[in-house]
Amino acid sequence: MTEHEPTTARTVETVFRMEAPRIIAAVTRVVRDVGIAEELAQDALVAALEQWPEAGVPDNPGAWLTAAARHRAVDLVRRRENYARKLQEVGRATEFAYAAPEAADPDDIDDDLLRLVFMSCHPVLSAEARVALTLRLLGGLTTAEIARAVLAPEPTVAQRIVRAKRTLATKNVAFEVPYGPDREARLGSVLEVIYLIFNEGYAATAGDDYLRPGLCEDALRLARVLQTLMPKEPEVHGLAALLELQSSRGAARTAPDGSPVLLRDQRRMRWNQLLIRRGFTALARAQAVSTGAPGPYVLQAAIAACHARAHTYEETDWRQIAALYALLAARTPSPVVELNRAVAVSMAEGPEAGLALVDALAGEPALRAYHLLPSVRGDLLERLGRYEEARAEFERAASLTGNEREREFLLGRARASRPGD
Numbered sequence: 384m385t386e387h388e389p390t391t392a393r394t395v396e397t398v399f400r401m402e403a404p405r406i407i408a409a410v411t412r413v414v415r416d417v418g419i420a421e422e423l424a425q426d427a428l429v430a431a432l433e434q435w436p437e438a439g440v441p442d443n444p445g446a447w448l449t450a451a452a453r454h455r456a457v458d459l460v461r462r463r464e465n466y467a468r469k470l471q472e473v474g475r476a477t478e479f480a481y482a483a484p485e486a487a488d489p490d491d492i493d494d495d496l497l498r499l500v501f502m503s504c505h506p507v508l509s510a511e512a513r514v515a516l517t518l519r520l521l522g523g524l525t526t527a528e529i530a531r532a533v534l535a536p537e538p539t540v541a542q543r544i545v546r547a548k549r550t551l552a553t554k555n556v557a558f559e560v561p562y563g564p565d566r567e568a569r570l571g572s573v574l575e576v577i578y579l580i581f582n583e584g585y586a587a588t589a590g591d592d593y594l595r596p597g598l599c600e601d602a603l604r605l606a607r608v609l610q611t612l613m614p615k616e617p618e619v620h621g622l623a624a625l626l627e628l629q630s631s632r633g634a635a636r637t638a639p640d641g642s643p644v645l646l647r648d649q650r651r652m653r654w655n656q657l658l659i660r661r662g663f664t665a666l667a668r669a670q671a672v673s674t675g676a677p678g679p680y681v682l683q684a685a686i687a688a689c690h691a692r693a694h695t696y697e698e699t700d701w702r703q704i705a706a707l708y709a710l711l712a713a714r715t716p717s718p719v720v721e722l723n724r725a726v727a728v729s730m731a732e733g734p735e736a737g738l739a740l741v742d743a744l745a746g747e748p749a750l751r752a753y754h755l756l757p758s759v760r761g762d763l764l765e766r767l768g769r770y771e772e773a774r775a776e777f778e779r780a781a782s783l784t785g786n787e788r789e790r791e792f793l794l795g796r797a798r799a800s801r802p803g804d
Contacts, residue, residue: 391436393615394444402445404521405451408495408554411558417502417520418548420452423459426450496521496601497608503547504572505556512547513572514579515540518746522580522598531588531785532579534749544638558748560612574622574680577602577609581626586643589785593643593792594636603630610665620669621681627662628687631655643792647696659691682711701730720748726759734766754783758793765800774800 388660397404401425427448433561503517511533517657518529524726526544530537561569584598606623613619635649669681687706693699708724721744729737740759750756761776777797781790 391440391553392432395428395431395435395441398444399424399431402448403523404496404499404601406449407447407520408453408499409449410456411499411502412495413453415558416548416552416556417499417516418552419459420456421520421548423452424448425457426455427787431461448479466554487676494560494608494762496606497605497612498560500573500576500605501566501569502551502556502558504571504576505551505554506568507550507554507556508547509543510572511535512543512550514576515543516547517572517576517580518583518599519544521576521601522710523582525589527785528583528588532583533565534753557772565614570616570619577605577768577770578622578680581606585629586789587786587794590682591787593641593786593788594633596633599626599633602626614668617673618678619682620665620672621678621684624665624669624684625663625687627658627665627693628684628691631658631691637788646690649696651694654691662691663688670674675709675712677710678710679715682714684705686711699730703725705731718744718750719753722750722756722759729763729766734763739765740765743781752783754789755779756780756782761796761800768802770800770802774798 388785406424406427407417407420410423411417414420414423430451430495431444431448435441435444442599463766466535472591489752500517500521503520506511508516514533515529518524524532526541527537529544530540533540560566580598581602584595584600584602587593587595603623603626605627606619609616609619610623613779613784631654632646632649634655635653636644638644663682666681666684669684673681688703689700689704689707705724705727708720708727712720712724721740723739725737728740738760741763744750744756759782761773761780764770764773774797776802781793781797784790784793
């Protein structure tokens with residue numbers, strides 16, 4: 384091994400992590416089987432690990448990996464007899480690597496990632512399987528990361544992914560953006576998947592980095608694409624508004640050393656005003672096309688808008704936020720929503736009121752390993768001057784998180800939890 388090989392290997396792995404969803408989507412266009420596409424993407428990774436240390440990293444490493452995987456897909460389709468039917472179905476897709484695609488239908492979106500999302504959210508899969516599979520294929524998350532994101536055991540998530548791939552293959556689910564009623568039927572799962580991908584990028588469940596900006600960018604881009612695809616759907620605009628507004632805080636959410644910065648300590652001058660304006664515009668569109676009560680994404684966008692309108696943390700309209708969380712809890716009951724409502728109530732009515740709501744959630748099975756429950760409780764106890772109890776909660780929260788930056792941050796809060804701090 385040369386002295387450059389370890390560095391090149393890290394480059395390959397980093398690029399693959401970023402580009403894997405696009406590679407899988409491009410290959411799925413050819414083979415129409417997400418399981419095979421994922422295997423071929425891994426083959427391209429192996430090829431890069433073998434060739435790049437000697438030949439050097441290509442100018443466009445993502446395109447190199449995509450081309451390598453796609454060429455293998457074309458060869459596979461041509462070579463195997465049991466893929467003859469697929470070869471006939473894909474037609475010109477075997478020439479994808481050599482010819483530019485024709486213009487798309489005006490009601491279509493020429494975006495393989497979006498096609499992959501809709502394919503993974505097909506009704507033949509359970510709701511849980513749709514989320515797990517799309518997070519794996521589009522978000523590039525590991526099974527462990529998905530398990531934490533959806534608050535489910537890791538073996539359960541692994542089984543969902545394997546069965547989902549098998550089901551899509553045996554049912555010959557088309558690689559397409561559906562139209563009409565089929566599109567409407569899958570929209571809820573698509574929005575949920577994009578939202579979960581963004582959340583993983585916004586606060587990574589594991590690893591050394593607190594943020595994974597690439598996931599946030601992919602989720603935001605897909606939300607914007609959906610806006611153009613479905614302009615009369617308020618929840619599509621609501622999700623886009625939420626992601627725009629949340630993304631606006633990105634630069635202020637970490638310190639120079641990469642550690643998290645709490646909302647109350649963020650320098651709001653670093654919030655991206657362009658994204659805030661885009662968020663306000665998307666929220667206005669959602670409200671303009673709405674014909675009934677606001678949905679969960681519109682409500683969450685309205686909450687994010689309250690934060691964006693406040694020039695300082697002290698100016699935040701916490702009573703309005705608490706009221707919006709109450710509406711959200713009534714619309715989509717969830718212990719996580721209740722935990723967020725408790726935070727808002729604590730700011731509007733005092734830490735005692737918030738602590739009562741948090742303590743009522745202590746027995747929730749879904750929150751048993753959720754690190755934000757003891758983290759929030761620790762914050763409330765600290766505000767009440769109960770420092771020893773707060774320290775224990777922060778330490779417990781640190782033991783539950785899989786993110787190194789967050790663990791260090793929580794342990795730091797535990798150490799600092801004492802009178803006068």
